[in-house]
Structures are given as structure tokens and as C-alpha cells.
Amino acid sequence: xxxxxxxxxxxxxxxxxxxxxxxxxxxxxxxxxxxxxxxxxxxxxxxxxxxxxxxxxxxxxxxxxxxxxxxxxxxxxxxxxxxxxxxxxxxxxxxxxxxxxxxxxxxxxxxxxxxxxxxxxxxxxxxxxxxxxxxxxxxxxxxxxxxxxxxxxxxxxxxxxxxxxxxxxxxxxxxxxxxxxxxxxxxxxxxxxxxxxxxxxxxxxxxxxxxxxxxxxxxxxxxxxxxxxxxxxxxxxxxxxxxxxxxxxxxxxxxxxxxxxxxxxxxxxxxxxxxxxxxxxxxxxxxxxxxxxxxxxxxxxxxxxxxxxxxxxxxxxxxxxxxxxxxxxxx
Numbered sequence: 001x002x003x004x005x006x007x008x009x010x011x012x013x014x015x016x017x018x019x020x021x022x023x024x025x026x027x028x029x030x031x032x033x034x035x036x037x038x039x040x041x042x043x044x045x046x047x048x049x050x051x052x053x054x055x056x057x058x059x060x061x062x063x064x065x066x067x068x069x070x071x072x073x074x075x076x077x078x079x080x081x082x083x084x085x086x087x088x089x090x091x092x093x094x095x096x097x098x099x100x101x102x103x104x105x106x107x108x109x110x111x112x113x114x115x116x117x118x119x120x121x122x123x124x125x126x127x128x129x130x131x132x133x134x135x136x137x138x139x140x141x142x143x144x145x146x147x148x149x150x151x152x153x154x155x156x157x158x159x160x161x162x163x164x165x166x167x168x169x170x171x172x173x174x175x176x177x178x179x180x181x182x183x184x185x186x187x188x189x190x191x192x193x194x195x196x197x198x199x200x201x202x203x204x205x206x207x208x209x210x211x212x213x214x215x216x217x218x219x220x221x222x223x224x225x226x227x228x229x230x231x232x233x234x235x236x237x238x239x240x241x242x243x244x245x246x247x248x249x250x251x252x253x254x255x256x257x258x259x260x261x262x263x264x265x266x267x268x269x270x271x272x273x274x275x276x277x278x279x280x281x282x283x284x285x286x287x288x289x290x291x292x293x294x295x296x297x298x299x300x301x302x303x304x305x306x307x308x309x310x311x312x313x314x315x316x317x318x319x320x321x322x323x324x325x326x327x328x329x330x331x
Contacts, residue, residue: 009034011156011170013141015041016051017120019176020127024071026174027130034168035127036136036158042128045121053294056206057238057250058116059224062089062109072126076112079122083243084114087223096227099274113223115242136168143186144173150190184302192309195302204229204296205258208250209266210242211285218281225277229254237270237278249282261291 010030012019015037026033039050047054060068069076080086087093090107112119128135140159145167147154155169175183184194219225219241229236229252239249251259251269259269270279 007031008171009169010172010174011036011168012174012176013156014050014176014178015039015124015135015137016176016178017123018178019174020120020123021068021071022174022176023133024127024130026172027127027132030172031132033130033133034136034170035133036139036141036156036168038138038140041124041135041137043121045117047117051116051120053206053296054116054120055292056116056208056294057240057248058114058119059240060112060114060119062111065110065112068123072123075122075126076110079112079114079119082118082122083245084112084118085223085241085243087111087113092221092223094222094225094277096275098230098232099227101275111223113240113242115248118243141177141182143182144190145169146190179300181302193307195304195307198301198303200299202254202296202299203256204252204254205293206250206252206296207259207261207266207269207291207293208248209263209282209291210288211247211249211282212245212288214247214281214285218277225281227273227275227278228252233274235259235269235273237273239278239281246288247281247285249278251278258293258295259291261293263287263291266291 007030009032010023010026012023012026012033012035015035019035019037023033023035037050039048065076076086087110088106089109089111090102091104093111094104095102114122124135127133136158138161142157142159142165144153145155145157146152153170153173155167156173157165157167159165175181188194224238224240226238227233227236234254234257236252237249238252239247242248249270251266251273253259259266267279267283270282273279
């Protein structure tokens with residue numbers, strides 16, 4: 001690593017939201033930032049293999065919107081101009097908990113209701129516009145390279161689209177590959193302990209379908225209608241206006257209760273929700289695709305901060321886990 005934090009090249013593994021934002025921050029310090037992903041990224045505005053939850057309802061919540069706006073001035077104005085609805089998290093989002101509606105009131109907490117692929121494509125375009133950032137698409141990540149004593153990460157091993165392998169040296173490697181992170185395996189292969197994991201079983205399933213022409217009288221001035229899954233009402237949903245005058249509904253079930261993916265079963269399941277709003281909105285609307293499901297078995301936190309031995313030259317940022325390194329090599 002050149003100096004204390006910065007200098008030559010930083011490599012970010014994973015080109016999704018965490019990786020893109022990491023690349024944007026690193027671009028202020030490093031002379032070169034390379035974002036590596038196994039998927040095609042350029043011009044992609046649909047759900048992709050590397051983001052299996054990408055087809056389901058997302059929202060850029062207040063703090064995320066504030067941070068992204070700070071990193072990319074004018075971002076919110078641009079994505080709204082491109083058709084993404086803007087809402088107030090407590091004023092124009094209809095929340096139900098335990099089957100009862102929360103009182104709505106202006107909160108000044110801005111929420112952007114874009115689909116995940118569109119949100120990600122806007123962030124990616126802003127990151128890629130920086131001359132010091134390179135997007136390395138359709139490259140498989142094979143592992144890390146280290147010094148002979150394995151005390152410092154020196155880069156990554158990659159496989160190109162043509163099947164050939166090469167090494168990319170780096171002063172800093174950031175793992176932002178999310179739930180599928182190979183970091184615990186890499187640690188073990190290099191003689192380090194795997195981090196302990198805190199795991200909470202939820203067995204949550206999203207089943208999602210997009211529509212057009214939902215009746216406006218069901219929404220009123222609201223942008224999203226969200227009867228949330230709770231222990232007393234395990235079936236829930238998120239129904240949100242998104243870009244291009246479309247609507248996305250994700251039916252949610254916890255602890256093994258999941259909505260079916262056949263159209264009739266999907267609609268019947270929506271009718272079983274504790275409030276009628278979602279069913280009323282979609283029963284006569286025009287479906288744009290077939291229902292798709294994504295299962296989330298457990299919430300996992302990897303406790304990198306508890307490791308007593310770690311490698312320098314790397315920083316890990318996965319789902320519910322993060323650890324930074326110092327010159328001592330301790331997390």
C-alpha cells in the first residue's frame with residue numbers, strides 16, 4: 001500500500017451497489033480503481049444473475065438518498081426526471097403493522113421509488129464517468145494473491161470471458177460481493193480462521209410481479225402501500241409505483257409461508273393479506289411479467305471484528321458484515 005491509505009490501484013470485487021459506492025469513495029484517493037464483476041454491467045437495466053433479489057421491490061430510503069446525493073450531486077433530480085417517483089417515507093408511504101395502518105405525517109425523509117436495476121444503472125453510470133475508474137465486466141473472481149508469507153494481499157486472480165486467467169495487482173482489495181462472498185473460504189485457505197457468524201433464521205420469501213394501470217383511487221397520493229409481515233400477520237407485501245408508470249408488488253411470507261408463482265395462486269395469496277389495498281390494486285391491473293420468487297433463509301452477520309489475526313491490504317464489505325485492516329494486520 002502506498003502511504004497510509006491510498007496511492008496506486010484499488011480493486012473492488014463486485015459491481016453492485018456496495019461495490020459501486022466503494023469505488024466512488026476510493027476514486028478520491030487512489031490513482032486507479034478497478035471494479036470487477038462476473039456479469040455484464042454496461043447498459044444493463046434489468047435484473048441480473050449477480051443480484052438475485054434485483055427483480056423485487058426496492059426503495060432508496062432517506063439516508064441512502066442523502067449519501068448518494070452527496071457523492072453524486074444532482075443524482076435525485078436526474079433519476080426523478082427519468083421517471084422514478086419521489087415520496088416522503090412517512091407522508092406518502094402507507095404502512096400497516098399487525099394489520100393496522102400507521103398515521104401518515106410529513107417527515108422530510110425522501111425516498112426514491114426506483115426498481116433495483118434502474119437505481120443501480122444510474123449509480124453505475126455516475127461511477128463509470130470518472131476517468132480513474134474502470135469496469136471489468138464478465139470476469140470470474142478466482143481468489144486472492146498474497147506475499148510469500150501470506151501476511152498481505154497483493155491482488156486478485158481472475159478469469160477472462162475467453163477462459164484465460166490473469167492476475168491483477170492492487171494496493172487495496174475490497175470484497176463487496178455480498179452474501180456470496182468467498183472471503184471466509186479464502187481466509188481458511190491462507191491459514192486464517194473463518195469469522196464467526198451470527199445467524200437469525202427468518203425464511204423470508206419475496207414473490208414479485210410488475211403491473212401497469214393499477215387503479216389510481218387505490219393509491220390516492222401515496223407512492224407505496226406496505227402491509228408488513230409480523231409475527232401476528234406473517235403474510236405481507238410491498239406495492240410500489242416505480243419508473244415508466246409501472247407498479248411492482250412483492251408478496252412476502254416469513255417462516256416458510258410463501259406466495260406461489262402461478263398467476264392465479266399469486267392473486268389469491270394477495271387476497272389473503274390482512275388489508276385489501278394490494279389485492280384491490282392488482283386484481284384488474286395489466287400484468288407485465290410472470291411472478292418470480294427469491295428466498296432469504298437467514299439474516300447473517302460475519303464477525304470479522306472478532307478475528308485476532310487478519311491480512312493487511314484488504315477490506316471486506318459483505319451482507320451485514322464489514323471489517324477494515326490496519327498496518328498491524330489485526331481486524
